[in-house]
Amino acid sequence: xxxxxxxxxxxxxRISARELAEETLRRVxxxxxxxxxxxxxxxxxARTRAAVLDDELARGIDRGPLHGIPIAHKDNMFTRxxxxxxxxxxxxxxxxxxxxATVSQLNDAGANVIGKTGLHEFAFGxxxxxxxxxxxxxxxxxxxxxxxxxxxxxxxxxxxxVPLATGTDTGGSIRIPASFCGVVGLKPTYExxxxxxxxxxxxxxxxxxxxARTVRDVALGFNLVAKHSSGYVPAAHADHHGMxxxxxxxxxxxxxxxxxxxxxxxxxxxxxxQTAAALGAHVTEIRLPDAEALNVVGRxxxxxxxxxxxxxxxxxxAEIGPDxxxxxxxxxxxxxxxxxxxxxxxxxxxxxxxxxxxxxxxLMTPATPITAPRIGEMTIAFGSSTEDVRTTATRLxxxxxxxGWPALALPCGFSNAGLPIGLQVVGPPQQEDTxxxxxxxLEDAFGLAGRQPPMFDH
Amino acid sequence: MTDWKALAAAADPPVPEDLLPDxxxxxxxxxxxxxxxxxxxxxxxxxxxxxxxxDSEGDA
Numbered sequence: 001x002x003x004x005x006x007x008x009x010x011x012x013x014r015i016s017a018r019e020l021a022e023e024t025l026r027r028v029x030x031x032x033x034x035x036x037x038x039x040x041x042x043x044x045x046a047r048t049r050a051a052v053l054d055d056e057l058a059r060g061i062d063r064g065p066l067h068g069i070p071i072a073h074k075d076n077m078f079t080r081x082x083x084x085x086x087x088x089x090x091x092x093x094x095x096x097x098x099x100x101a102t103v104s105q106l107n108d109a110g111a112n113v114i115g116k117t118g119l120h121e122f123a124f125g126x127x128x129x130x131x132x133x134x135x136x137x138x139x140x141x142x143x144x145x146x147x148x149x150x151x152x153x154x155x156x157x158x159x160x161x162v163p164l165a166t167g168t169d170t171g172g173s174i175r176i177p178a179s180f181c182g183v184v185g186l187k188p189t190y191e192x193x194x195x196x197x198x199x200x201x202x203x204x205x206x207x208x209x210x211x212a213r214t215v216r217d218v219a220l221g222f223n224l225v226a227k228h229s230s231g232y233v234p235a236a237h238a239d240h241h242g243m244x245x246x247x248x249x250x251x252x253x254x255x256x257x258x259x260x261x262x263x264x265x266x267x268x269x270x271x272x273x274q275t276a277a278a279l280g281a282h283v284t285e286i287r288l289p290d291a292e293a294l295n296v297v298g299r300x301x302x303x304x305x306x307x308x309x310x311x312x313x314x315x316x317x318a319e320i321g322p323d324x325x326x327x328x329x330x331x332x333x334x335x336x337x338x339x340x341x342x343x344x345x346x347x348x349x350x351x352x353x354x355x356x357x358x359x360x361x362x363l364m365t366p367a368t369p370i371t372a373p374r375i376g377e378m379t380i381a382f383g384s385s386t387e388d389v390r391t392t393a394t395r396l397x398x399x400x401x402x403x404g405w406p407a408l409a410l411p412c413g414f415s416n417a418g419l420p421i422g423l424q425v426v427g428p429p430q431q432e433d434t435x436x437x438x439x440x441x442l443e444d445a446f447g448l449a450g451r452q453p454p455m456f457d458h
Numbered sequence: 459m460t461d462w463k464a465l466a467a468a469a470d471p472p473v474p475e476d477l478l479p480d481x482x483x484x485x486x487x488x489x490x491x492x493x494x495x496x497x498x499x500x501x502x503x504x505x506x507x508x509x510x511x512x513d514s515e516g517d518a
Contacts, residue, residue, distance in 0.1 A: 190509055204506070296491040303488075314471070326480040329473045333465045333485060341496045346506035348499065354510060404509035429509035 002450070003069055003163050003217045004236070010057065010068045017057070017068035017112060021050035024070040024114050028161050031456065036136050037146075037155040039075050041115040042082055046070070049112045056110075063110030065220045072165040074153050075116040076123050077103050077208075078197040086199045087119040087149070089132040089319040100197030102166055102208055102225050109224045114162055117152030121321045123168055123201050124306060125149060126176050126393040127375070131321035135375050138181060139453040140419055144372040147177035147393065153211050154181040159456040164212045164221050170202040171302060172368075172397030174209045175409035179422025180372035182411040182451065184439070185211045186218045187397075189429045190404030193225045200309055202302040204343070205401045214449045215410060215439040222432060232433040234440030245441050246280035248434075249361045256291040257365040257396055260382045268413030268421040269366045275445045276364065276438075286360070289352040294399040297342040297349065304339040307331025350403055357428040362438055365396055367409040367422030400426055408435040411448045418454075460489055 001009075009015045025043055032038050053068045073079060076086040078096035085091045099107065107113070118136045120128045128136040128151025136151040138144040139159040146155040150167030154177030157165050167174040169187040178185025186209045193208040200206055208225070212218040219233040252258075252273050258266070277283045311332045317325055356363070369392055370380055379386040400407040405426055412423035423442070427435045443449050462485045466473035473481055 292491075293495050296488065296495065300488055300492055326477060326484075329466075329477055329481045330485055333462060333469060333473070333481070335460075338489075338492065338496070340505065341499065342492065343505045344499055344503040345492075345495045347503050350506060350509065 001163070002214055003065060003212075003220050006069055006163065007065055007067065011062070017050040017053040018047070020068060021046045021070060021112055021114070024161065028114060031159050031161055034137065034142060034455075035139060035155050035159060036134050037117055037152040037159065037161065038072065038115045039085060039118045039133055039152065040083060042113055045082075046112055046114050053110055053112060063108070066106065066164075066224065067110030069111050069164065070114045070162050071106060071111045072114050072117045072153060072156050072162045073103055074119055074150050074166050074168060076119060076168060076199040077166055078199075079103055079113070079116065082116065084116065084199070085133070086123065087121045087130050087133065090313050090316055091199075092132070096197070098197060101194035103197065105225045106166075106221070111164070117150070117156055117165060119152055120149035120173075121324050122310060123149035123170065123173055123199070124324050124327060126172065126390050128152065128177070129375055137375070138372050139456050140182060141372065141417075144374050144419070145180065147180035147368075147372060149173040150185075150211065151177050154178055154183055154185070157181070157183045157211050157213055158453060160213070160452055163217055164210060167209055167211050168198060168201070169207045169209055169401065170205045171298065171401055172394045174207075174211060175367050175397045175407060175422070175424060176393050178211055178409040179367035180420065182420025182448070183211050183213055184215050184218050184411075184443075185209065185409045186222055186432070186435070187400065187407045188222065188226060188432055189406045192227055192406070192430065192432065194227070201306055202401070203305045203309070205298065205302050205305070207401065215408070215436055215443045218408075219436045219440075222436070226432070230433055232436060234437055244280045245276055245438060248281045248438060249359060250276050250281045250283050250438070251286040251356060251360040251363045252283055253288050253363065253365055254285045255287055257288070260387070261366055261369045262371065264415045265366050265369060265371065265421050269423065272412040272423050272442065272446070273364060275442060279441055279445060284360070286356060288356065289349065291399045293345070294349055294402040295395065297345045298398050298402040300334060301339055301342040301346070303327060303331035304334040307334075346402055353403055361427070361431075361434055363426040365424045365426065367396065367424040368393055369395060371415045371417070371419035371421060396424065405429060406432045406435055408439045410439050410443055411451075412442070412446055413448070459486070459493070462486060
């Protein structure tokens with residue numbers, strides 16, 4: 001069910017917030033041994049909170065669309081009185097004394113927090129194969145990764161445990177798991193959503209955002225946490241018999257974003273582009289500036305930024321996983337001059353890329369070049385060459401962390417093996433509403449929203 | 459190009475020997491891609507400060 005449908009059931013008294021919380025807790029207890037999506041389930045707090053929210057509704061106090069809705073927070077979001085591990089053994093017992101701004105905003109909106117979701121250690125990786133808390137599993141195939149770093153949030157949403165979860169995205173950490181798990185993920189414009197109270201990773205690359213089953217559910221959440229929100233939510237599907245993209249100018253890259261893509265992903269992507277055109281969009285092929293350069297400066301600057309924060313823990317190296325350890329060692333060797341010049345190159349590239357918006361409203365690209373890899377798979381083959389899994393997964397999404405542009409990932413198809421395939425829609429700064437409009441129209445046309453993994457089809 | 463092995467040895471604490479095969483080649487590859495971009499920088503280029511129209515409050 002969507003947030004709107006659950007909300008309607010609550011308001012018509014077909015279900016109470018208490019019953020909803022109990023049902024959610026039951027499903028989480030049943031699913032978590034198979035998925036490992038939740039690191040902490042705040043069972044008692046969720047029950048208490050549900051009673052308060054029921055009481056409020058009975059007294060005519062309605063906090064809005066999230067009133068009584070069960071949600072989950074990625075475990076790098078500070079939650080007052082609830083441990084916040086960041087997926088790290090070093091922070092395994094860290095209990096913040098305050099909430100992240102996003103957590104407070106969603107609390108104020110009436111959401112009921114069910115628990116904290118697992119992630120790649122320190123949110124610094126894309127597998128969510130956590131050496132301290134165990135591998136998080138993909139609901140579509142538990143032998144595969146959910147992607148990361150927001151793997152627990154994506155798995156929880158995909159399995160239908162919660163309709164909305166928070167995430168963070170430093171080099172694709174919302175959109176990669178959204179793509180691999182077949183859910184919707186929004187990485188808003190840089191600093192459109194506050195990062196206060198979120199464990200930092202890449203100081204100039206971190207973005208806070210949301211994952212949900214549908215574009216409209218993401219829009220509902222985004223409106224509550226965004227600075228200067230317009231309140232825009234695409235009209236419900238039933239109300240408009242399919243939205244139009246008439247007049248929207250959509251760019252489709254002819255370079256980089258369509259290179260080294262798995263054939264099934266490319267087929268779905270091309271079909272998505274045709275759907276956009278059929279909905280009335282003016283689709284134009286466009287040659288983009290050097291996107292690989294964005295990845296180079298992004299990787300270099302992020303390595304230095306992360307090590308500036310975390311290298312202090314290298315005296316506890318036995319408590320850090322091997323992949324993160326290597327990255328921290330790399331980062332602390334990068335000279336300050338290289339870091340600063342990477343940030344200057346970023347300025348030059350941003351200037352070059354921003355020119356594309358003169359003639360376009362948004363871009364469409366595949367979200368990831370591949371579907372979810374198997375747990376432990378380290379390299380991906382493209383023809384006769386191979387590529388590291390992390391590089392492959394981040395290749396199409398990291399550029400928009402470097403530019404700070406908003407980007408939405410949504411499912412656009414399934415592989416022959418039944419794995420989700422993700423589409424990415426990217427817009428100019430602050431134009432999330434355009435992405436939500438385009439995303440909702442495409443989602444309606446694809447007809448995939450709410451499709452459940454067979455083992456979690458309630 | 460940078461002598462990453464020397465930097466690794468001079469770091470405090472030094473990068474453990476057993477990690478060098480994972481640390482050094484990746485940095486060499488990154489540097490090889492980065493230097494041409496750095497060398498092409500116009501001299502008056504400033505640091506990136508958020509996307510156009512952003513509302514940066516440095517609130518990380």
